[in-house]
Amino acid sequence: MGMKADFKLIDDNGLRIDGRLPNQLRPLRMEVGVVQRANGSAFVEWGGNKIIAAVYGPREAYPKHIQDPNRAVIRARYNMAAFSVDERKRPGPDRRSVELSKVISEALTSVVFVERFPRTSIDVYIEVLQADAGTRVAGITAASLALADAGIPMRDIIVGCAAGKVDGVVVLDLNKEEDNYGEADVPMAILPRTGEIALLQMDGNMTYEELTNAMDMAIDAAKEIHELQVKALKEKYRGDEHDY
Amino acid sequence: MGMKADFKLIDDNGLRIDGRLPNQLRPLRMEVGVVQRANGSAFVEWGGNKIIAAVYGPREAYPKHIQDPNRAVIRARYNMAAFSVDERKRPGPDRRSVELSKVISEALTSVVFVERFPRTSIDVYIEVLQADAGTRVAGITAASLALADAGIPMRDIIVGCAAGKVDGVVVLDLNKEEDNYGEADVPMAILPRTGEIALLQMDGNMTYEELTNAMDMAIDAAKEIHELQVKALKEKYRGDEHDY
Amino acid sequence: MGMKADFKLIDDNGLRIDGRLPNQLRPLRMEVGVVQRANGSAFVEWGGNKIIAAVYGPREAYPKHIQDPNRAVIRARYNMAAFSVDERKRPGPDRRSVELSKVISEALTSVVFVERFPRTSIDVYIEVLQADAGTRVAGITAASLALADAGIPMRDIIVGCAAGKVDGVVVLDLNKEEDNYGEADVPMAILPRTGEIALLQMDGNMTYEELTNAMDMAIDAAKEIHELQVKALKEKYRGDEHDY
Amino acid sequence: MTTKFSEGVVAESKRTYINKLAQQGTRIDGRGFDDVRPIKITTGYIPRAEGSALVELGETKVLVGIKIEPGEPFPDTPDMGIMTTNVELVPLSSPTFEPGPPTEEAIELARVVDRGIRESHAINMEKLVIEEGEKVWVVFIDMHILNYSGNLFDACGIGAIAALATAKVPAERHGVGEDFPLPVEHYPVPITFAKIGEWIVADPNLDEESIASARLTVTTNEEGMINAMQKGLFGTFTYDEVKKVINRSLDIGKKVREIILGDINGEEN
Amino acid sequence: MTTKFSEGVVAESKRTYINKLAQQGTRIDGRGFDDVRPIKITTGYIPRAEGSALVELGETKVLVGIKIEPGEPFPDTPDMGIMTTNVELVPLSSPTFEPGPPTEEAIELARVVDRGIRESHAINMEKLVIEEGEKVWVVFIDMHILNYSGNLFDACGIGAIAALATAKVPAERHGVGEDFPLPVEHYPVPITFAKIGEWIVADPNLDEESIASARLTVTTNEEGMINAMQKGLFGTFTYDEVKKVINRSLDIGKKVREIILGDINGEEN
Amino acid sequence: MTTKFSEGVVAESKRTYINKLAQQGTRIDGRGFDDVRPIKITTGYIPRAEGSALVELGETKVLVGIKIEPGEPFPDTPDMGIMTTNVELVPLSSPTFEPGPPTEEAIELARVVDRGIRESHAINMEKLVIEEGEKVWVVFIDMHILNYSGNLFDACGIGAIAALATAKVPAERHGVGEDFPLPVEHYPVPITFAKIGEWIVADPNLDEESIASARLTVTTNEEGMINAMQKGLFGTFTYDEVKKVINRSLDIGKKVREIILGDINGEEN
Secondary structure, eight states, X not given: OOOOOSSOSBOXXXXXXXXXXXXXXXXXXXXXXXXXXXXXXXXXXXXXXXXXXXXXXXXEOSSGGGOXXXXXXXXXXXXXXXXXXXXXXOSSOOHHHHHHHHHHHXXXXXXXXXXXXXXXXXEEEEEEEEOOSOHHHHHHHHHHHHHHHTTOOBSSOOEEEEEEEETTEEEESOOHHHHHHOSEEEEEEEOTTTOOEEEXXXXXXXXXXXHHHHHHHHHHHHHHHHHHHHHHHHHHHTTOOOOO | OOOOOSSOSBXXXXXXXXXXXXXXXXXXXXXXXXXXXXXXXXXXXXXTEEEEEEEEEEEEOSSGGGOBTTBOEEEEEEEEOXXXXXXXXXXXXXXXXXXXXXXXXXXXXXXXXXXXXXXXXEEEEEEEEEOOSOHHHHHHHHHHHHHHHTTOXXXXXXXXXEEEEETTEEEESOOHHHHHHOSEEEEEEEOTTTOOEEEEEEEEEEOHHHHHHHHHHHHHHHHHHHHHHHHHHHHHHTTOOOOO | OOOOOSSOSBOTXXXXXXXXXXXXXXXXXXXXXXXXXXXXXXXXXETTEXXXXXXXXXXXXXXXGGOBTTBXXXXXXXXXXXXXXXXXXXXXXXXXXXXXXXXXXXXHHTTBOGGGSTTEEEEEEEEEEEOOSOHHHHHHHHHHHHHHHTTOOBSSXXXXXXXXXXXXXXXXXXXXXXXXXXSEXXXXXXXXXXXXXXXXXXXXXXXXXXXHHHHHHHHHHHHHHHHHHHHHHHHHHTTOOOOO | OOOOSSOSOOOHHHHHHHHHXXXXXXXXXXXXXXXXXXXXXXXXXXXXXXXXXXXXXXXXXXXXXXEEEEEOOOTTOTTSOEEEEEEEOOGGGOXXXXXXXXXXXXXXXXXXHHHHHHHTTOBOGGGGEEETTTEEEEEEEEEEEEEOOSOHHHXXXXXXXXXXXXXXXXXXXXXXXXXXXXXXXXXXXXXXXXXXXXXXXXXXXXXXXXXXXXXXXXXXXXXXXXXXXXXXXXOOXXXXXHHHHHHHHXXXXXXXXXXXXHHHHHXXX | OOOOSSOSOOOHHHHHHHHHHHHTTOOTTSOOTTOOOOEEEEETSOTXXXXXXXXXXXXXXXXXXXXXXXXXXXXXXXXXXXXXXXXXXXXXXXXXXXXXXXXXXXXHHHHHHHHHHHHTTXXXXXXXXXXXXXXXXXXXXXXXXXXXXXXXXXXXXXHHHHHHHTOEEOTTTTTSSOOEEOOBOOOOEEEEEEEETTEEEESOOHHHHHHOSEEEEEEEOTTSOEEEEEEESSOOBOHHHHHHHHHHHHHHHHHHHHHHHHHHHHHHO | OOOOSSOSOOOHHHHHHHHHHHHTTOOTTSOOTTOOOOEEEEETSOTTSSEEEEEEETTEEEEEEEEEXXXXXXXXXXXXXXXXXXXXXXXXXXXXXXXXXXXXXXXXHHHHHHHHHHHTTOBOGGGGEEETTTEXXXXXXXXXXXXXXXXXXXXXXXXXXXXXXXOEEOTTTTTSSOOEEOOBOOOOEEXXXXXXXXXXXXXXXXXXXXXXXXXXXEEEOTTSOEEEEEEESSOOBOHXXXXXXXXXXXXXHHHHHHHHHHHHHHHHO
């Protein structure tokens, strides 16, 4: 947030640099079952983001000291490919990915019936192959699809979505330029059935009004995204060809 | 040791740059019971040093392979806060702190009745919040107070004290400038009851005479320091307010 | 491979810069039993290479999760001393030594009757004290001697040997300059009794003809090297003095 | 990845007790839902550092030290100073902290404090340039936990802004002009809430943290702007709860900011 | 040091079955001994990278991305660019891969691919100098495994050369002239063989790898030169077997190279 | 933190036996209390290094190599060379050493050797400046343990000074003048003592180390100055014992120094 742009992010017609309306999502495509070796997997292409998620488990948690006798431990690992960003990223976890892995793990735990699988781990791997802002919400959207694909019992399929503020305007689903030069970003993860909020972060500078407008926008969009999730799951089980 | 000073460390009256006599300690203040979560703790302010020590244990030693079936393992960890020195110190252990942790662990082990607590660890954490030369001896002085506060049975309360040589003069308890520009430093830890020596290091350039003079000085001062330890312990158990 | 030399590696008489013929080995000396604490050990001086290998085991494999219930695990560790090369090498494994440790471990496993020692490890430590090209094949030659010295049952004593190409000529046993400025290197490890190939790597640029010529050369030389191995083992068991 | 702030199994009876108190509108230490524990701030505690603050929030104790050193700017911001934030969950401060590299808890904590300060533009980074593109001031915020008794987010955030607000840039020592106060222009304050059963309380203590289902930190500044939020733990919030928490954080943050500014100014006089 | 490509105990019956098929000259997926699995190459899959190729080799899937950035040359080669090769065996791609620093398997894999490219002089490194001794182009080859179903050596090697061959040097973005295609002059292709009982098959799948006693990778280029070899696993080869494998790799490599070049050119049209 | 030099449980009978011998004024290998084991020094063992010494102290064997390379001086000592000291307790040399980063034992050992050399000003660091503030010689002392059979402190210390005293600064190779001998001006020698029951013996062997209660190393130079001391292990010394040990170390150090200087000069002739 907060670098200064020497160009306008919202034009005179109220349109964004990629031509979208403030409350419009970027193009979004999902596919389920893309990693054969995994118990479940999904691919999400969202704007310029290309993200793949895979689930292994429930399996015996290892190392043993992480086992919880009362529930499964969900370990999400958010990872960016070295070539996913403009300047090559050194492989391995950095502080940002450690934090994102933590909040995503917590959010996913809120919907899985973890108490049914004591002493196990459910490992959720999220690989960002190309990054274009909003990778964490795209990642959690893919991860929950992968959990569904793996047949993990859940009380809802989580949807990730972000909103924010650019050039003083509250907008949905920031792209890379908006993320770099905008004024605020509010990534969320929502349980579409109940509207509960499982992940919520924010950074920037917003009034209470702006912030709640942004959250309203993201919550609305979550329904739309959820429909695409359901469609992707149905497609797999209709046995369609995949072209990923 | 051994950088060259362009100023005198001992003036014409035989006084040191902070006005002390050669065999005079810096101001020294101790307080016990400053870390609520610990089993025992102590704070020592010694010249510009601010050091806090806390003890956890005896508790089951972890990881298991460090357990000794015949005795408790004492693990002291000497650590400097990033802001404790002039140039910011990167967090985490460096070679110096690893060595100091080792010799402090060994010295503390010499007084604790470790054979009474097989398979346990007694963890002693020493945090240097502000450093001003002599941190290891101040640290061990705080650590043994913390052990006493934790009720760990010991055959004596160890006292740390250093002496050395600056501008050719044997002096007690070097301060930071004396440590940087002086000619020798002899950190010691002493069992005040028996006079046994539990920690002894030295670096610099000293004759046998100078060295034994320095050790004499430190051993003498240990009695004085020990009295302050006893006073601090008594104060806590009188229920005094603390102002740390 | 492949840096450009501004000097000739093969002179007009077909001789190499150290005066050798294309199919001639560098001077080679071996000694067994040089590390008293080990179960078996050997020293190999080969050209400018000085390499020592020691074997510990079979012993209970640790950590436990590496244990194989059906066989011993052979763990070779190839390590270069910091001072073994022109520019000081940082201590600790680098990517090259990790790879070499792997291929050497695999090669040694092919001759040891590992199934006789389930749940154990046989640890083979190879220390390169001075490096002069061909360290991996000298190392494996020393390692198999050390295994023999340790009395580990094996179906053969492996021999390491390399050949390659310099200035367009296929040559045996490259030295450091030939390795730096030559066109190809083919390190091999051979079972002298059966001619089986247990280690084989190659890098450079060679025709099929050149490559097989090089391999022929190395296989021939392996017999000569093997005789030195046998001699070194016999010398130890005759109780000769060693002068390493 | 497995160290937890929450300290294992709290006797079920304690959970029941805390819930029962909550039904009656009160808490295990007698506070109301929006009451923060007593705050004591000692700035200048580490004279050797460029700025420092020892913060006590109830029994939670955090020492924040600021070091300021010259360094190279980032290539994409040649006209700005640099700020870096680090938390040490030293094992001295809790039986559950272990020695070693920063855990995910420590990293999250540092990053949330960092975002509050960075996004509120608390420090005017443009005033920290020594030579554009070549040399700028690097501000290190190091937070050392001395006793962990719940709610490190707020204790660290309070300590960080108090230490920054009283820090001096050591220009003289580095031969680049006269010392000057670090240009702090905003005062972000994080307030953390814990969801316990149906109730949401501010500034949870250790017992409350150990049974909380969800956590929400909201950082607001003196202009009433929201600068950072972070939700944690395995539970969820309703949207309505979130909105109420944001509003409460604005109110409580204001009170806490007054305490901080009072203590800072007290120090300066 | 202990993660293994081979996936533990394959039922003895599978081993027997694969051996029986081999006696009949065929394989568990119906291929002949020298048949490689279907290859599908999608270049340009990651537009943000300077070059990229998604390779499917049967069910094995590898994404190779090329980043090209300015950097300092090595002191002993001031007139050459730099190339660096890295494999991420991300745990997403197999139940046997674990998070963490590169395993010995990942390091071996990266180094074998690297040797093929480096020793064949696939990239003309002398054309990657920006300012001699000061600034050269650094080519990062990063291989991200997306599904591990046997024979990563060949999938990675194919992906690397396909990604390189379609990469552009981003000179404009860095203000040092116009973009130009990465100067790729040779097309090394690794072919990997597995020894199963008495038989040696090309491009082993996961089941075959799990029971193989020895492995041999041979990298050859379009001129019929051999550029790299790597033997692996606990078994041995006879010299005769090695010679035959090298010959077979020349033949198979030629066919695979045609597929690669076809796909690359297809992309370009 | 747990690797130990002492090798676990020595049969109680061995302890009894060593103590009984001590009462009679002798030791398990027949030495008197102040006798060091036979010392053999081979300097120049690694011609590729700038200096080297293979030291045998009884069965303990240490190879010390010196590398000397140009580097940047520390900002606070622009007019001095740099020295760095490192010990590798490679697992080759003992069943109790494990691969991995330096243990606390290795670090203590390196630092004690370092202090002896540094504090005696053995190397004239002011003669190691190439260009003040810009470029100085960095002296790397690397100690590689080849067989661990007790008392590494003395073996390493002896090897370090022998290797340094025969080292050459490779100025020519780096194009900064002619090679010259490393300016070594003092000869610090560490002597280590072990307390066994009531007795204190010099140069403990492996058996003695395994039952020692305390250890004291004293490094003295050719002028009779004391330059470094290090007490180790879980026992204590009386002040009287310490004073006697220092005196004994001056005597024994003198004899050992004569052996070192004899071997070095022997080498040079």
